[in-house]
Amino acid sequence: MTNKTLLCIVGPTAIGKTALSIAFAKAYNTAIISSDSRQFYKEMTIGTAVPEKEELDAATHYFIQDRSIFDDYSVGDFERDVIQLLPKLFTQNDVVVMVGGSALYEKAVTYGLDDLPDVPHEIQQEIKAEFENKGISWLQEEVQKNDAEYFETVDIHNSHRLIRAIGIFRVSGKKMNELRTGKAQKRNFNIVKIGLTAEREELYERINKRVDIMIDRGLEQEARELFPHKNLNALQTVGYKEFFDYFENSYDYDEAVRLIKRNTRRFAKRQLTWYRKDESVKWFHYKTRHTEIVQRVSKKLMD
Structure with a gap:
């Protein structure tokens, strides 16, 4: 010990x-x-x-x-x-x-x-392009819609974190707590x-x-x-x-x-x-x- x-x-x-x-x-x-x-x-x-x-x-x-x-x-x-x-x-x-x-x-x-799944570069770029076009409120809405539990704890002003969560959901179809x-x-x-x-x-x-x-x-x-x-x-x-x-x-x-x-x-x-x-x-x-x-x-x- x-x-x-x-x-x-x-x-x-x-x-x-x-x-x-x-x-x-x-x-x-x-x-x-x-x-x-x-x-x-x-x-x-x-x-x-x-x-x-x-x-x-x-x-x-x-x-x-x-x-x-x-x-x-x-x-x-x-x-x-x-x-x-x-x-x-x-x-x-x-x-x-x-x-x-x-x-x-x-x-x-x-x-x-x-050990979360890797998100292909092209999917990351797609999400980033949508973010640049629609703003951070779109990222927040996407995360809240697909993973309400994670949305309660994530820093909703951290675009990097939100983009990552959206990418993981698109790749795996699973929420963060399901992958932990x-x-x-x-x-x-x-x-x-x-x-x-x-x-x-x-x-x-x-x-x-x-x-x-x-x-x-x-x-x-x-x-x-x-x-x-x-x-x-x-x-x-x-x-x-x-x-x-x-x-x-x-x-x-x-x-x-x-x-x-x-x-x-x-x-x-x-x-x-x-x-x-x-x-x-x-x-x-x-x-x-x-x-x-x-x-x-x-x-x-x-x-």
Whole structure:
């Protein structure tokens, strides 16, 4: 039985995962792996809520702004890189912390990826052509029509993810959950999952405040600088795409901010839908003192 443990901190956006991860990193004098798939990119700082300098200085972080939006970096690449990194980190400490709200990336490390069918290039191109002609709302409608369960958890603003789902359905005629094997990859470390949650209205208030802070810090200017590259997959992200549409005169500034808040709330709801299906997550209210959570988890690790 291994004594090495990957401690995963999960939950919806704006709930306070970063602060809790640092509390654990300090308690165990260990490193933090970010599984936030948008914080990988060095060009995206404000809109992805990259940890502050003092937070980054409080512990060694991995997978924070170490990629470019022009890099082709998949969830499979992330799984490979983390699994290769962990043995090195476990030589330094028995516990490593992983934190982030990108559920598929966390699942890839803790559970493994399902072996989904390949989609022929010509089918991918057909779907992409329809997307370019009809827009992302068409992708969303196609996925919702063919795989309503997957639609409840997927990031509906991630065109790459939606195109993939449509392609898999066209090739196999099967929904995502029908193709998932339910067999976890064997990992040579223990996995403990800690989730933070809040009452819906409290969470929505925190999200709205976070968006206001991002606006004050210059999210609009950051989006303007990235606007020439708006079709890159990395930029199909809440907080950027709404401003891109504003720059194209689809609506006014106030509407852009309103949509960022609304779409972030919807994203948080999808995150919770995903994580609540995972019975291995031990949930704590976000107001629970970090010292109490650390103590309770430490007791569990020693049992």
